[in-house]
Amino acid sequence: MPKQTVRExxxxxxxxEMARDENVIVIGEDxxxxxxxxxxxxxxxxVYGVTKGLIGTYGEERxxxxxxxxxxxxxxxxxxxLRGLRPVAELMFVDxxxxxxxxxxxxxxxxxxxxxxxxxxxxxxxxxxxxGVSAAAQHSQTLYPMFTxxxxxxxxxxxxAYDAKGLLIQAIRDDDPVIFLEHxxxxxxxxxxPDEAYTIPFGEAAIPREGDDVTIVAFSHMxxxxxxxxxxxxxxxxSVEVVDPRTTSPLDEDSILESVENTGRLVVVDESPPRxxxxxxxxxxxxSQAFDSLEAPIELVTCAHTPVPFSPxxxxxxxxxxxxIEAAVRKTLKG
Amino acid sequence: MAITSILMPKWGLAMEEGTxxxxxxxxxxxxxxxxxxxxxxxxxxxxxxEAQMPGPLRKLVAPVGETLPVGALIAILAEEGDSDAxxxxxxxxxxxxxxxxAASGDExxxxxxxxxxxxxxxxxxxxxxxGAPVIxxxxxxxxxxxxxxxxxxxxADRDVILLDLPGHGSSTKAISDAGLxxxxxxxxxxxKAIEVNAFHLMGHSMGxxxxxxxxxxxxxxxxxxxxxxxxxxxxxxxxxxxxxFIEAERRKGxxxxxxxxxxxxxxxxxxxxxxxxxxxxxxxxxxxxxxxxSGVIADCNAAPIPLGDIKAPICVIIGEQDEIIAPPVNLxxxxxxVRLPVGHMAHMEGAAAVNKAATEFFAKA
Numbered sequence: 001m002p003k004q005t006v007r008e009x010x011x012x013x014x015x016x017e018m019a020r021d022e023n024v025i026v027i028g029e030d031x032x033x034x035x036x037x038x039x040x041x042x043x044x045x046x047v048y049g050v051t052k053g054l055i056g057t058y059g060e061e062r063x064x065x066x067x068x069x070x071x072x073x074x075x076x077x078x079x080x081x082l083r084g085l086r087p088v089a090e091l092m093f094v095d096x097x098x099x100x101x102x103x104x105x106x107x108x109x110x111x112x113x114x115x116x117x118x119x120x121x122x123x124x125x126x127x128x129x130x131x132g133v134s135a136a137a138q139h140s141q142t143l144y145p146m147f148t149x150x151x152x153x154x155x156x157x158x159x160x161a162y163d164a165k166g167l168l169i170q171a172i173r174d175d176d177p178v179i180f181l182e183h184x185x186x187x188x189x190x191x192x193x194p195d196e197a198y199t200i201p202f203g204e205a206a207i208p209r210e211g212d213d214v215t216i217v218a219f220s221h222m223x224x225x226x227x228x229x230x231x232x233x234x235x236x237x238x239s240v241e242v243v244d245p246r247t248t249s250p251l252d253e254d255s256i257l258e259s260v261e262n263t264g265r266l267v268v269v270d271e272s273p274p275r276x277x278x279x280x281x282x283x284x285x286x287x288s289q290a291f292d293s294l295e296a297p298i299e300l301v302t303c304a305h306t307p308v309p310f311s312p313x314x315x316x317x318x319x320x321x322x323x324x325i326e327a328a329v330r331k332t333l334k335g
Numbered sequence: 336m337a338i339t340s341i342l343m344p345k346w347g348l349a350m351e352e353g354t355x356x357x358x359x360x361x362x363x364x365x366x367x368x369x370x371x372x373x374x375x376x377x378x379x380x381x382x383x384x385e386a387q388m389p390g391p392l393r394k395l396v397a398p399v400g401e402t403l404p405v406g407a408l409i410a411i412l413a414e415e416g417d418s419d420a421x422x423x424x425x426x427x428x429x430x431x432x433x434x435x436x437a438a439s440g441d442e443x444x445x446x447x448x449x450x451x452x453x454x455x456x457x458x459x460x461x462x463x464x465x466g467a468p469v470i471x472x473x474x475x476x477x478x479x480x481x482x483x484x485x486x487x488x489x490x491a492d493r494d495v496i497l498l499d500l501p502g503h504g505s506s507t508k509a510i511s512d513a514g515l516x517x518x519x520x521x522x523x524x525x526x527k528a529i530e531v532n533a534f535h536l537m538g539h540s541m542g543x544x545x546x547x548x549x550x551x552x553x554x555x556x557x558x559x560x561x562x563x564x565x566x567x568x569x570x571x572x573x574x575x576x577x578x579x580f581i582e583a584e585r586r587k588g589x590x591x592x593x594x595x596x597x598x599x600x601x602x603x604x605x606x607x608x609x610x611x612x613x614x615x616x617x618x619x620x621x622x623x624x625x626x627x628x629s630g631v632i633a634d635c636n637a638a639p640i641p642l643g644d645i646k647a648p649i650c651v652i653i654g655e656q657d658e659i660i661a662p663p664v665n666l667x668x669x670x671x672x673v674r675l676p677v678g679h680m681a682h683m684e685g686a687a688a689v690n691k692a693a694t695e696f697f698a699k700a
Contacts, residue, residue: 166616196508197618204585210605 004193006158006186009165010050010126014088016197017172018058021086024172026054027064028073028090028126047092048128048187070096074103074125078177081123082111086172091127094143094181108177109152120175124168130183130221130271131319137307140315142220145277147179148248154178154202155249159223161191163246166200173199183221203250207259211239214329215259217282218244218269222320226269229325240329248278256282257290264295265332269320274302299328336390338417338425341410343403344384346377347483353377354402355409364392366412371687373409378606382484385687391415393422404435446479446505449528452521457505458498458529463490467558469535469697470496470526472542475627476580476611478504481539484686489693493535498525500542502623503614510623513630515567515640519548523556532556535697539563539682540659541572541631547640547649554646559700561650561693563682566635568642568651570661577632581624586612598656598678642667650696652689654681671696 004012018024031046032055045052055063066073070091077089091097097104104125111121131140147155154176158164164182171178208223209230218226223244230240241259245252260266266286270279279300286298301320309315343353356374360366366386373384390412397409408429413422446459459479460468469489473481479497486495499506500518512518522545526534535558538546543565550560566572576595583589589611593603614620642649650671653662659679666672673692677684 162613194613194617198613198616199618200616201584207605 001192001194003190004161004165005188005190006161006164006182007048007050007188008190009161009193010168010182011052011054012193012195013165013168013172013197014051014054015057017086017169018054018062020197021172022062023084024086024088025062025064025080026051026058026088026090027066027077027080029066029068029070029092031055031090032060032063032065046090048184050126050182050187051090070100071103074100074108077123077125078103078108078111078121081108081121081177082119086122086124088124088126088172091125093139094127094129095138095141097127097143097146104147104177104179105150105153109150112176113152121177122172122175124171124174124178124180126168126180126182128184129181130185131303131308131315132185132221134310134312134315135184136310140308142181142183142271144179144181144219144248145272145281147181148278148281149276152177153249154247156180156202156247157220158182158246159186159218159220159244160189161193163200163206163244165193166198167202167246169197170199170202174202181220185221186224189224200246202247203252204246205252205255206244206246207241207255208244209240209242211241211263213239213263214265214267214332215241215243215256215263216267216269216325216329217256217259218242219248219278220271222269222271225320225322225325228322229329232322233326233329238329238333253285253289256285260286260290261293264293266294267299267301267325267328267332269301269325270303271320272302273305274300275305277302296332296334299332301325301328336412336414338393338422339388339390339412340408340425340429341372341387341412343397343405343407343409344375345405346382347379347480347486349379349480350377350405350483352402352404355397355399356381357399358395359383360386360392362392362395366390366392369687369691378604379483379610380602380604380607380683382683382686388412393417394426396426406435407433447529449525451525451528453511454501454507454521456498456501456507456521456525458496458525461486461490461495461497463494464492466493466697467533467535468494468496468531469537470498470522470531472498472500472522472536472538472546473503474538474540474542475577475632476503476614476624477539477542478614480504481680482682485682485690485693488686488690489537489697492694492698496529496531496534498522500545502620502627508617508619508623510626510630513623513626515544515548515631515634516552518545518631519552522546522549523553526556533558535559535561535700537561537563537693538565540679541566541627541635543567543651544631544635544640547642547645550645550647550649551640557647559648559650559697560645561652561696563652563689564654564657564660564679565651566632566660567640568660569639569663569665571636572632573659576659577628580611581621581628583612583615589615595658596678596680597684598654598676599684602680602684642670648696648700650692652681652685652692654678654684657681
């Protein structure tokens with residue numbers, strides 16, 4: 001099976017779904033390489049090159065470069081979805097959510113409900129999340145807790161290439177709005193990915209490491225940190241299970257609870273500020289549903305309650321790191 | 336004999352490391368070739384490794400629980416005359432020069448594609464001895480990698496050709512005619528397409544039925560046929576397995592189906608279940624499996640394959656604890672039957688015995 005990076009896997013998923021269904025379109029800023037750049041339009045394909053080459057195959061009617069107006073991108077995509085297309089709209093950085101949130105949370109998310117089930121909104125919003133590349137406070141947030149709390153939105157956080165492809169195809173075929181968030185630091189990670197199209201159902205966690213001593217629930221790129229820690233601690237005789245929920249809405253509560261019921265210890269790693277995030281949400285779930293199985297206080301490894309620092313040194317202090325995760329795991333095992 | 340190393344085996348292309356689960360021999364034992372030596376766990380499955388050569392087992396280098404890369408030293412055979420110092424020097428020398436080999440991906444070992452009757456059929460040849468080649472046909476929901484414990488042993492005598500049947504592995508998923516007769520004809524056309532004119536057939540379960548039917552259709556090219564827990568004999572295929580397998584969308588349902596495959600239920604690991612789910616989630620697989628259920632599986636259940644019409648020698652390996660296809664009881668005496676205390680995946684659970692039986696059967700066929 002060929003190895004692919006996350007970037008390649010997402011590109012292949014888009015290509016295959018566009019080939020399978022002519023209603024699938026891509027719309028966003030710079031998705032074809034920048035409006036007006038004739039002759040080099042397929043050279044760029046998004047700031048991280050994810051949509052590279054699509055316009056060469058599918059043309060400008062299905063790969064639509066827009067002005068820098070996020071409200072127009074999301075409004076157009078929501079309307080197109082209502083009328084039967086399957087738009088994959090790109091919000092370049094999730095940090096730009098503020099200027100188009102009405103179209104997403106108050107319109108697209110509620111159409112099915114407000115129209116008595118007679119309308120569906122099969123749109124996907126792809127966006128980049130995450131810190132670690134010193135892109136400063138306005139281009140480094142994750143914000144997935146904000147989407148997760150809105151009923152009517154499905155929220156997907158792929159941590160690797162296999163999941164990215166299967167979850168994106170699932171998202172495109174889903175009849176509801178799906179928020180698909182790609183962490184900048186996973187784009188270049190690679191693994192075996194089938195060339196054929198395949199899907200992964202939402203609400204099914206992956207368990208990339210099995211273990212009996214401590215459970216780590218982590219999201220998006222933090223899953224890779226958790227795996228690093230699990231592999232390191234294995235040498236010390238500490239058996240760590242890593243749970244990657246893959247989607248925060250719907251959430252695979254069963255897999256999380258079953259794991260904690262087995263290990264009795266929980267660390268949640270969430271690249272978000274510490275209040276009202278997925279870490280607090282998972283902690284609440286476990287305390288309310290599996291309190292008796294806990295043998296130690298739950299450890300939450302999150303960001304600091306501050307805008308993301310630009311300084312690389314400060315940014316590392318702000319972020320969850322393998323060292324902080326390891327310390328949290330060891331803390332649950334004390335006493 | 337000189338001091339001899341026993342190494343971590345490599346089972347299948349993807350295996351990178353293995354864990355010693357249990358030593359079945361102790362230091363000081365004199366082992367014979369073929370003795371069960373050690374149980375090794377891989378990320379996919381646990382299997383017993385046999386001694387490849389006879390000799391006194393001097394030292395167990397890898398303790399139970401140790402995980403080591405493929406090719407690493409796990410034990411030493413040495414005569415009494417070899418001093419402890421010599422043995423230690425041998426171990427130090429081995430480890431000093433040991434280089435971990437990267438897992439050979441598919442690219443390196445080259446799966447090939449044959450275009451046959453409108454299908455792209457993926458196959459892989461494990462090159463071997465000069466004997467007539469054997470074409471291996473996996474079962475329902477399997478693929479060419481199911482033979483990981485068998486392919487190298489059989490390749491001692493002959494090329495081993497591992498085929499992905501339509502709807503499986505990397506072959507075309509859409510199946511135009513999924514009936515027993517059509518799939519058997521397809522296998523014969525496949526052999527013709529890759530210019531293999533005389534060959535043995537070895538098939539598991541559904542693949543076993545296809546192998547038997549192919550031998551019935553053409554007695555000129557099929558030299559012999561070996562069925563491992565084959566369909567199409569006496570008993571019906573357990574419809575609960577087929578239906579659960581097809582309907583499973585999550586791990587729970589898929590595990591339920593997979594548990595029926597093995598007598599030793601511990602062999603159904605999370606990775607094994609995940610791999611089955613990954614296969615099931617490929618576009619077109621669901622339709623293919625449904626077509627096979629109403630095609631070849633229904634054909635096998637409707638009427639047994641007339642074994643009397645098959646001119647080639649037949650061997651059947653039977654898992655006495657098979658929960659998918661009940662063991663046959665009235666096989667004609669002309670058929671060689673090997674009964675093993677294992678489940679439906681006899682070629683995995685009873686790999687050593689299956690390899691021995693198959694090697695001997697093909698050699699005389």
